[in-house]
Amino acid sequence: MKLQIEIAGKKRHVELAEAGERPLWTIDGQRLEADATEASPGIYSILINGKSFEVRIERRGAELRAMTRDREFAVVIQDEREWRRHRGGSVEAEGRQQVLAPMPGKVVRVLVSAGDSVRAGQGLLVVEAMKMQNEVRAPKSGTIDRVRVVEGQTVNAGEVVVVVS
Amino acid sequence: MKLQIEIAGKKRHVELAEAGERPLWTIDGQRLEADATEASPGIYSILINGKSFEVRIERRGAELRAMTRDREFAVVIQDEREWRRHRGGSVEAEGRQQVLAPMPGKVVRVLVSAGDSVRAGQGLLVVEAMKMQNEVRAPKSGTIDRVRVVEGQTVNAGEVVVVVS
Amino acid sequence: MFKKVLIANRGEIAVRIARACRELGVRAVAVYSDVDRASLHVRLADEAYPIGPAPSRESYLVVEKILGVGRYAGCDAIHPGYGFLAENPALPRACVDAGIAFIGPSAAAMEQLGAKTAARQIARDVGAPTVPGTLSPINTVDEAREIAREIGFPVILKAVAGGGGKGMRSVAGENQLAPAWRDATSEALNAFGDSRLYLEKYLERPRHIEIQVLADHHGHFVYLGERECSVQRRHQKVMEEAPSPIMTAELRKAMGEAAVKLARAGTYTNAGTVEFLVDAQRNFYFLEMNTRLQVEHPVTEMVTSLDLVKLQMRIAAGEPLPFSQEEIELRGHAIECRIYAEDPDNNFFPSPGKIVDCGVPTGPGIRLDAGIYAGWTVPNEYDPMLGKLIAWGGDRKEALARMGRALQEYYASGIKTNVSLFRRILASGDFQKGAVYTRWLDDFLSAGPALEGLEDEEESRAEQAAAIAAFLWHRRHADGANAFEASTIPESRWKTESRREQVNREPQP
Amino acid sequence: MFKKVLIANRGEIAVRIARACRELGVRAVAVYSDVDRASLHVRLADEAYPIGPAPSRESYLVVEKILGVGRYAGCDAIHPGYGFLAENPALPRACVDAGIAFIGPSAAAMEQLGAKTAARQIARDVGAPTVPGTLSPINTVDEAREIAREIGFPVILKAVAGGGGKGMRSVAGENQLAPAWRDATSEALNAFGDSRLYLEKYLERPRHIEIQVLADHHGHFVYLGERECSVQRRHQKVMEEAPSPIMTAELRKAMGEAAVKLARAGTYTNAGTVEFLVDAQRNFYFLEMNTRLQVEHPVTEMVTSLDLVKLQMRIAAGEPLPFSQEEIELRGHAIECRIYAEDPDNNFFPSPGKIVDCGVPTGPGIRLDAGIYAGWTVPNEYDPMLGKLIAWGGDRKEALARMGRALQEYYASGIKTNVSLFRRILASGDFQKGAVYTRWLDDFLSAGPALEGLEDEEESRAEQAAAIAAFLWHRRHADGANAFEASTIPESRWKTESRREQVNREPQP
DSSP: OEEEEEETTEEEEEEEEEETTEEEEEETTEEEOEEEEEEETTEEEEEETTEEEEEEEEEETTEEEEEOSSOEEEEEEEEHHHHHHHHSSOOOOSSSEEEEOSSSEEEEEEOOOTTOEEOTTOEEEEEEETTEEEEEEOSSSEEEEEEOOOTTOEEOTTOEEEEEO | OEEEEEETTEEEEEEEEEETTEEEEEETTEEEOEEEEEEETTEEEEEETTEEEEEEEEEETTEEEEEOSSOEEEEEEEEHHHHHHHHSSOOOOSSSEEEEOSSSEEEEEEOOOTTOEEOTTOEEEEEEETTEEEEEEOSSSEEEEEEOOOTTOEEOTTOEEEEEO | OOSEEEEOOOHHHHHHHHHHHHHHTOEEEEEEOGGGTTSHHHHHSSEEEEOOOSSGGGTTTOHHHHHHHHHHHTOSEEEOOSSTTTTOTHHHHHHHHHTOEESSOOHHHHHHHHSHHHHHHHHHHTTOOBOSBOSSOBOOHHHHHHHHHHHOSSEEEEETTOBTTBTOEEEOSGGGHHHHHHHHHHHHHHHHSOOOEEEEEOOSSOEEEEEEEEEOTTSOEEEEEEEEEEEEETTEEEEEEESOTTOOHHHHHHHHHHHHHHHHHTTOOEEEEEEEEEOTTOOEEEEEEEOSOOTTHHHHHHHHTOOHHHHHHHHHTTOOOSSOGGGOOOOSEEEEEEEESEETTTTTEEOOEEOOEEEOOOSTTEEEEEOOOTTOEEOSSSOOEEEEEEEEESSHHHHHHHHHHHHHHOEEETSOOSHHHHHHHHHSHHHHHTOOOTTHHHHHHHTOSOOOOOOOHHHHHHHHHHHHHHHHHHHHHTTSHHHHHHHHOTHHHHHHHHHHHHEEEEOOO | OOSEEEEOOOHHHHHHHHHHHHHHTOEEEEEEOGGGTTSHHHHHSSEEEEOOOSSGGGTTTOHHHHHHHHHHHTOSEEEOOSSTTTTOTHHHHHHHHHTOEESSOOHHHHHHHHSHHHHHHHHHHTTOOBOSBOSSOBOOHHHHHHHHHHHOSSEEEEETTOBTTBTOEEEOSGGGHHHHHHHHHHHHHHHHSOOOEEEEEOOSSOEEEEEEEEEOTTSOEEEEEEEEEEEEETTEEEEEEESOTTOOHHHHHHHHHHHHHHHHHTTOOEEEEEEEEEOTTOOEEEEEEEOSOOTTHHHHHHHHTOOHHHHHHHHHTTOOOSSOGGGOOOOSEEEEEEEESEETTTTTEEOOEEOOEEEOOOSTTEEEEEOOOTTOEEOSSSOOEEEEEEEEESSHHHHHHHHHHHHHHOEEETSOOSHHHHHHHHHSHHHHHTOOOTTHHHHHHHTOSOOOOOOOHHHHHHHHHHHHHHHHHHHHHTTSHHHHHHHHOTHHHHHHHHHHHHEEEEOOO
């Protein structure tokens, strides 16, 4: 099995071959003296040349994170097949942009309406959760295409609240 | 749903009826002001007339145990149907008796052979585990019917090691 | 001692109080809102009663409901914890009427010492220093110049209607006063429709240091040393320690005696905290008094070997303080981290949700006061504090080392927590030296993440380990199509980035 | 200080040492047998190396393997923990050859003070009291009578080859001596093929009280107060506390000074423990010396505010003791429960297996030193101790109350533990009063479970709660046919009963 794994922005090709009972790890073509075991669900004890690392893998919504004792890494995994499939469709960064609720909560104020022109960083609406009010701001300058929430409404994290074009 | 539940040797008939969203508990025909929720797997928070109990239910081999903050109870559950079915077959206490390994370990000494006559309490074999040697003794006086283990063998808890008749 | 204490709170502090009750053989009675039925404080209590819907205005803040449970369950005392009704004089007043002891000061003492302006007046009356300046509006720039000359530059102009830094200008010397006055006046007018300003001595990089006091019903007052609470994010304490790294025996005595004097003047009883600002020259200025148990009380407990919650109960039960000022001994050093369900990579947004698993640090010198457990869902409706991690050491160095070690062992998975923030703070040279002030953390954070050290072997090994772990995780979870999608769609990173940009959390006014 | 320490142990003590290393900035190197790959001490270490199969004779007890890892990983010191190689002079000797520091005494001191007979000789030489009697065989009953008259009745006859109570007779007065001699002689002959006896003063209900000593390489010796370790089950300590409930300042000084004198005479260095028996008149008698860190060291840490493992490392690194005898202050009271994977309802049989879930008590005054986690399988091959729960309080009463509270919060599910034993001990009047002796727990247990209090409302409510919980558990799990079978077959109870009868655990000779 072979995967492309991006850790802290660096892509690596990781391969695991089981030779007899000993698993053989290869990262970017280099053999690694590594031994890995899952201690608890999602928690891995990894020994690399005797150095002991404990890595906790956690999915947070759409993201994967790897936590060691002192460090935290963003992780993106693609296996070779998947990777080829996705290669074509590039990420659209310009044009219409969906603004997402960053947390679950209640919309306490909507500051813009469809058709308003906004500057990047301008407040669009205010979400309240856990006694904190949080302003959701425009990711770019443009025109409000649609406002998809009303005051008093409850939203979930990642829900589209406003579309800016 | 109705179950016969034996707690600390006392049999109770416990019934749960869901009336609307409120569950109604009845024990031995008496209505109970009780609210129960499973906080973690196998750990229940129970409020009875406002009194807060935390009960952990654990299966240990063939036994069920209920642990509160300060107490521990043996639990035997039978639903009414099962109960009727089992009623006929009574527990055979006399006659041939199987002696079970009380713990996993290694048989370090076998003290009897088939045909030996033994007194109740006499040592039959020694099992070692976790640096402790443990003598398994005869549950009753009689004759060794069969010895099902040899020295050096590993046994599991509950495994039949000797049969006495 | 009481027979049965009602805990009018939730979360870690309700757990803390329930444990004190348990240890004293007193029955602990919990209350819970609809979303708190399975909360830890309910599980650990001897009795528990529902008090209504999730919003605290309809449950934890309703005096009548609290008192109703107290009467129904036959409680002889109520502990308010902190937050919610803890500083609301309506509760002690209602307790008096109901014949139930309130574990805290009287309503009158609460009103006198809890209100900022009244407390400052008392402080001035008893000769405790307050920040020089005026609390009433100044009419003209000339009047401002006169006052500023009197108290000495630098000063700070503040909008009477103000808050959030608007209409605020610091003035280093006289020649800057006129333009600062103009700017602040117009900014205040724009922001609040009220241009009025007042003036205070500007403390350059003040520390927030507070004194814990105890007072019984027999006229005995003691102070239990100080807590250094300068590490704050947007005026919210984040990490506290005792003793303060800058404390001297003389200063402690002076501040402690000022605190006791203030408490005595307000006929205070039970536990309270007197907050001060301390400048670089170790001058201290009374800020305000908190007429309740503080979140950060454990650091005082660790260095005094006392149990403040039990002492609160003893005092409320009419017992005299069991020690005198001279018998209080400070020992070693303690530090506390407030662990929140929030996302330090995303402007510290609250991050409620279900806790999948918990790592609980244990071993020498470590204490955890928490209100959570694996499988519990952090509700959306309340303060997102999960608990407090506390480390004690023979000296500050050992306390910090133990905290660092404990933070490595701590986690709450399934939600985001601010644990990495504490790692960053602990690693900073300023904090290691104790060179902090109330705006230090905001400055530190706005300076951005420190450049990571050069890529060393350890770092690259850690990345390899993470890659291997991610590989194994993927192998186990990738079969579920969703999991696979979620972890591989490249857009996910883009979303994260844009989210980070869009968002800026404001403290609620 | 060292750069890298090899921990030649496993379980909770390896975790304890790894944490001390972490806090000192020293790299911790673990070793593990085949069944310990996923053990907590490996997970928490900075490095970890395999040393062979599960049986300790082939792994943790092999000096060459330990030294091999030490050399390979570039360690500059080895900490042996307790058990395994901790009292084997071969390890410090091999360390000298390898140029690696041994965190403990020299091989010579270990041999002198660790051997019972040699240590007793030293004790007599320095004037420390030992139990009166002789260690060499007595030839005739007349000789025995003479010695018994000298030291005074009651005395006890013991088989030279003996152990386990065989060939042992206590003799209250002279007229009982002859028959006792006959019985003991023949019993010894039958049991061991060796009829020789020796004689000692019989201590009626002695306490086991031990003194913690520290000695650096600069000739400084201190004692850190005592630990009361009288609560033992078949000569195994179960619960320890500090200070001893019967201690006086004078007795502590006398015992402490005797301990230091002994350590000094044996040119001891590092941490060690001198064990004494103390009789009802507070006479103390040297028993033996443990030339290592003890399991129960945390209670001393809690009352002295010191970290013994770090001090061991400092001493081994050549640092002088950072305090004098006069500076050592005892504060409050600490108690420890040794939590074992064993079944208190079934003769304390070991109960290894997979831990499904753990409840970790936290909050004020509670410390847990454990080597386990949920999901880990307790191996069959080693001592079944899971860890130690330690409670500190301002006084003994508070320490006991906190321990009681913490025990309510502790559990390790999936296996059986001895937690209920501690509840019983804590509830007993004798223990509450501190009226214990070395055979107290055996007497207490053989007296059978105390009659439960009359059935009160609380009890019947608890049973109702258990019934409801069992109902809900059954509803969730009954669908799986196996679960249903297992929980309902009536035979299961019969099996339990018969199992209880059949079994009688013997300590290994």
